[in-house]
Amino acid sequence: xxxxxxxxxxxxxxxxxxxxxxxxxxxxxxxxxxxxxxxxxxxxxxxxxxxxxxxxxxxxxxxxxxxxxxxxxxxxxxxxxxxxxxxxxxxxxxxxxxxxxxxxxxxxxxxxxxxxxxxxxxxxxxxxxxxxxxxxxxxxxxxxxxxxxxxxxxxxxxxxxxxxxxxxxxxxxxxxxxxxxxxxxxxxxxxxxxxxxxxxxxxxxxxxxxxxxxxxxxxxxxxxxxxxxxxxxxxxxxxxxxxxxxxxxxxxxxxxxxxxxxxxxxxxxxxxxxxxxxxxxxxxxxxxxxxxxxxxxxxxxxxxxxxxxxxxxxxxxxxxxxxxxxxxxxxxxxxxxxxxxxxxxxxxxxxxxxxxxxxxxxxxxxxxxxxxxxxxxxxxxxxxxxxxxxxxxxxxxxxxxxxxxxxxxxxxxxxxxxxxxxxxxxxxxxxxxxxxxxxxxxxxxxxxxxxxxxxxxxxxxxxxxxxxxxxxxxxxxxxxxxxxxxxxxxxxxxxxxxxxxxxxxxxxxxxxxxxxxxxxxxxxxxxxxxxxxxxxxxxxxxxxxxxxxxxxxxxxxxxxxxxxxxxxxxxxxxxxxxxxxxxxxxxxxx
Numbered sequence: 196x197x198x199x200x201x202x203x204x205x206x207x208x209x210x211x212x213x214x215x216x217x218x219x220x221x222x223x224x225x226x227x228x229x230x231x232x233x234x235x236x237x238x239x240x241x242x243x244x245x246x247x248x249x250x251x252x253x254x255x256x257x258x259x260x261x262x263x264x265x266x267x268x269x270x271x272x273x274x275x276x277x278x279x280x281x282x283x284x285x286x287x288x289x290x291x292x293x294x295x296x297x298x299x300x301x302x303x304x305x306x307x308x309x310x311x312x313x314x315x316x317x318x319x320x321x322x323x324x325x326x327x328x329x330x331x332x333x334x335x336x337x338x339x340x341x342x343x344x345x346x347x348x349x350x351x352x353x354x355x356x357x358x359x360x361x362x363x364x365x366x367x368x369x370x371x372x373x374x375x376x377x378x379x380x381x382x383x384x385x386x387x388x389x390x391x392x393x394x395x396x397x398x399x400x401x402x403x404x405x406x407x408x409x410x411x412x413x414x415x416x417x418x419x420x421x422x423x424x425x426x427x428x429x430x431x432x433x434x435x436x437x438x439x440x441x442x443x444x445x446x447x448x449x450x451x452x453x454x455x456x457x458x459x460x461x462x463x464x465x466x467x468x469x470x471x472x473x474x475x476x477x478x479x480x481x482x483x484x485x486x487x488x489x490x491x492x493x494x495x496x497x498x499x500x501x502x503x504x505x506x507x508x509x510x511x512x513x514x515x516x517x518x519x520x521x522x523x524x525x526x527x528x529x530x531x532x533x534x535x536x537x538x539x540x541x542x543x544x545x546x547x548x549x550x551x552x553x554x555x556x557x558x559x560x561x562x563x564x565x566x567x568x569x570x571x572x573x574x575x576x577x578x579x580x581x582x583x584x585x586x587x588x589x590x591x592x593x594x595x596x597x598x599x600x601x602x603x604x605x606x607x608x609x610x611x612x613x614x615x616x617x618x619x620x621x622x623x624x625x626x627x628x629x630x631x632x633x634x635x636x637x638x639x640x641x642x643x644x645x646x647x648x649x650x651x652x653x654x655x656x657x658x659x660x661x662x663x664x665x666x667x668x669x670x671x672x673x674x675x676x677x678x679x680x681x682x683x684x685x686x687x688x689x690x691x692x693x694x695x696x697x698x699x700x701x702x703x704x705x706x707x708x709x710x711x712x713x714x715x716x717x718x719x720x721x722x723x724x725x726x727x728x729x730x731x732x733x734x735x736x737x738x739x740x741x742x743x744x745x746x747x748x749x750x751x752x753x754x755x756x757x758x759x760x761x762x763x764x765x766x767x768x769x770x771x772x773x774x775x776x777x778x779x780x781x782x783x784x785x
Contacts, residue, residue, distance in 0.1 A: 214368040214393040216252070216289040218400070218436050223249040225438070226411070232441040233457070234278045240442075240456070248282055251349050255286035257357040258348030262317060262337065266291030266364060269313045269376065271335060272422075273297040273306070273328070274321035278443060279341045280421050281431065283319050288393075291364040292316075294375045295388075296422040298759045300752060303328040305386065309378050310334045313388055313614060319345065370394035376614050377424050379566050388614035389424075395569040396428060398607035400436040402589045403429070406576050409437035409461065413535075416459040418444035420759065425541055428570040429562075430463040451529070458531035465541040466548070467761050469559065472529060473548045477674065478698060494521035498554035518556075526556050536560050536577060540570075542762060543645055543664065546583060547672050553582075561585045563645060567629055568608040573643050584642040594643060600634040601649050634662070651765060653683045659737040661689055663765075666730065666740065673726040674699050675719065678750055680768050681740065682776055690779040691727070691743040692772055694750070695719055720745065742779040746772065 223231075226245040233242050243251075264270065270287045272294055274280050287294045295313050297306050299321070306328040310318070315335040320326045326338050339345060353361075374393045378386040415434050419426035434441070442457035444450055447468070454462075480491050494517035501514050526532070536558035539549075544561050552559040562574030563585035572594065575586035588594050592606035609629045612620035623630055634652075635645040647662035654660055663681035670679045670693065677696040683689035700719065723743065731739040750756040756768045769776060 213370055213397070214288070214365075214372075215374055215396050215432065216285050216365060217368070217393075218397060218432075219252070219285055220249055220289075220365075222435060222438055229411070230440055232278065232281075232443060234443040235445045235453075243278060252282040252285035252289060253358070253361060254351070254353055255283055255345060255348050256290040256361050257353035258345070259286060259290045259292065259317065260357055260360055260364075261353075262339070264290050264292050264317060266367070267293065267373075268316035269293045269295050271295045271297050271310060271313075271315045271318035271320075271329065273299055273318060273325045274341060275299055276418070276421055276443060277321065277341075279321070279345060283341070283345060284421070284427075287319075288368075288374055289365055290361060291368065291372075293373050296375070296377060296427070298420065298422045299325055300759055301328070307332045308385055309388070312385075313376050313378075368393065370397065373611065377422075377566050387616060387619060389566045390611040390614050391424075391569055392611055395608065395610070396432055397436075398591070399428060399569045399571065399589075400433045402591045402607070403433045403571060403574075404437055405590045406574060407433075408577075409434060409439055411438040411440075413437070413439040413460045414457060414533075415439050415441045416444055416454060416457045416462050417441050418447065418450060418453070419463060419465065423541075423759065424566045424570045425465075425564075426463065429538065429540065434461070454529070454531045458533045460533050460535045461538070462530075462534065463538045463540065465761060466539055466544045467542075469537070469539060469548050469552070470545060473551050474696070474699065476525070476529070476551075481699075491521055493517070495551070495554050498522055498556060499550065501556075502553055522556055529555075530557055538562055538574070540564065540574075543668060545668060545671060549582060563633075563643065564608075565631060565633075567610045567623065568604050568631070569610070570608075572604050572608060572631075575642075581638075581640070581642045584638070584644045586643065587641045588643070594637065595628070596636060599649075600636070600646065602631045602633045602635050602643070602645075603628040604631055605629065653681070653689065654685065655683055655689070655737060656685050656687050657737065661738050663689075666691075666734070666738065669730045669733075670726065670740075673723070675722060676726065680750075680763060680765065682765075682769050686780060688741040689738060690776065691740045692746055692768070692775065693723060693743050694746045694748070695723070716745070744772075744775045744779055746775070 223245040228244045228246055230242045231245040231248045233240050270292045272280065272283055284294050295309065295315055297309055310329055310332050311334055318329050318335040318338045319341060320338060321341045326340065329335060329338060370393050372393055373390050374396060375391050376388040377391065378388050415430065417426065417430050419430055421427050442453065444453040480488055497513045497517040500510060504510055534557065537552065538560050540562045549559055558577060560575040560580065562571050564571040571589060572592055573586045573588050575581065575584065579587060592604065592608055595603050597603060605628045609624065609627065612624065632649045633645055634647045634649055635643055637643050647664040651663055652660050653663055661683060666681045667679045670676050670691065675696050676693055678694040680692045681689055723745065727740050727743055750763060750768055752759060754771065756764055756771060758764060
């Protein structure tokens with residue numbers, strides 16, 4: 196993947212490369228009192244050094260051992276992002292346990308299913324509300340609260356016998372022991388538990404640090420959920436391996452403020468977050484006087500020309516002017532002024548958003564992976580980047596494209612298998628190759644482009660296959676389209692559910708920002724109709740969107756329509772809006 200021969204910042208040792216806690220404790224010994232992370236509590240930011248973080252992890256590990264945790268026992272970790280999540284995870288692994296992260300937003304039924312399926316022995320939760328989600332089941336047998344039980348363990352130095360037992364367990368850990376079972380969010384059916392070993396984390400860390408130049412001078416602002424493998428591996432573990440430091444963001448609502456406070460050098464994100472930034476910028480710009488809007492558009496155009504044009508003296512002069520008038524100040528406001536690059540993963544990044552950040556002078560590097568591949572498989576890098584692709588395979592990882600377009604992956608990233616599901620494992624992995632379910636192609640230079648999900652392909656009643664993702668992406672390129680869903684399986688033609696961006700309409704046209712006015716609805720419908728027509732011009736006749744319906748609410752996780760990582764649960768959405776869909780097939784009007 197990388198064009199550089201620079202050695203990774205992390206220099207391996209026999210002890211450190213063995214296990215996840217081994218990597219951390221070795222790096223903590225090396226870093227000493229240097230600050231590992233900062234977190235916000237009681238109205239201010241607090242720092243925690245590497246040594247103190249390691250000591251807290253050891254004390255919690257001893258507490259778990261005293262509570263009866265045996266090597267190989269599964270421990271649920273159910274909490275919002277907080278510093279305790281990170282050292283409790285380390286503690287579970289150091290004591291020989293297996294961490295089972297559970298999203299705190301999951302309903303009790305799903306949380307209980309995960310607890311029973313993985314036979315969770317103990318659980319660590321951050322609130323009574325979350326504890327209640329795990330009660331009434333055969334598992335777990337005991338539940339510990341972060342603010343009481345865990346806090347007491349951290350405050351009390353363990354005895355010599357417990358410390359000796361912990362040291363013994365650390366030494367006995369092997370790379371091929373299961374470290375975690377991560378349950379996929381599941382767009383259909385019950386979630387499946389992906390088993391990942393210590394080796395998976397460490398090998399993927401070593402691979403990534405050959406592609407990305409990270410080290411002790413880098414500061415990471417962390418905000419994606421730790422229950423997801425993307426942030427846990429690519430946002431925390433790899434950077435820990437490199438000796439980076441962290442700020443733990445307070446949440447999405449204060450992300451811009453936290454960026455200004457921390458001034459990160461690297462940030463990991465998902466497309467929806469970057470889309471929100473993009474939308475917020477344009478909403479503000481559209482509220483400015485005409486001359487300021489014109490300057491903004493001109494400066495952004497010059498930024499784009501800098502990327503795609505020839506750097507002659509006239510362009511360089513205009514770039515300096517654009518930087519002075521718009522680009523530099525906006526870049527500083529959005530990134531803190533020290534950012535080297537964003538990494539975007541978890542879903543495809545909208546083309547207009549990618550172009551916006553690069554035109555602004557902010558590198559945003561798309562990558563691709565999945566839970567079953569220990570997160571990252573491919574990525575663009577600072578040195579090797581191509582627009583609208585998810586980059587090249589990481590070192591040591593191979594990809595191949597099947598005849599039907601499905602992407603297969605092999606290498607040290609491929610999961611051990613699905614817990615308690617040997618048949619599903621055999622179906623997913625064949626001769627060491629993981630069937631990802633994603634469709635795509637590799638260009639002549641090795642860059643991968645994702646086109647759709649195999650299971651999301653629509654087969655019309657005429658026998659034609661339609662990939663909905665590219666159509667939805669084009670529709671959502673329109674400023675006034677917030678989200679969309681293209682449907683048509685076993686139907687005569689394709690139709691779309693479209694969610695208007697009422698905030699953008701209000702900012703641009705002074706509309707009330709909500710549906711209901713016949714005049715506003717008619718004007719919006721005409722605008723969206725024009726967008727659909729434009730998208731259709733680039734499609735085959737059987738792919739074209741024949742009808743669309745405007746929805747008055749967004750797809751939400753609360754309604755079960757989105758996974759915790761904001762992926763659409765297509766079948767659930769279609770079921771919730773079945774009446775609107777059926778109406779489009781009985782109507783001859785758009």
